[in-house]
Each structure stands twice: as structure tokens, then as C-alpha cells.
Amino acid sequence: MKNVSDTFLVSFDYTNGDIPVLIVGRRGKELEIDIVNAFKGDEAKELYQRLTGKEEK
DSSP: OOOOOOOEEEEEEOOTTOOOEEEEEEEOSTTOEEEEEEEETHHHHHHHHHHHOOOOO
8 A cells, every 4th residue: 555644534323222323434625525434233333432442331
């Protein structure tokens, strides 16, 4: 891989007992955000915990 600089934004939502969702976006041109990937359920919770270092209580 060449030298790369990139910016990713991560959003996590697990409110009201719904299915957890984690969305990964990449900064595009101007103010655009391009969605790179989305995860749901246990995979979303696991990724959130790994990224934040927070364990489920």
C-alpha cells in the first residue's frame, strides 16, 4: 500500500432496545460523507466495543 491519509467517521446506535447498528463513512469532497460499510447486531456491538474499549455492562 502506498502512503495514504484518510478520514473515517463511525456512528453507533443502540437505543430503545433496537438492533445495534454501526456505520462507517469516509470523508469525501466538500462536506460529503460516503458510506464505506455497515454492521448490525452482535457484530456492530463487538466492533463498537473494540473501537472504544468499552465492555458491555
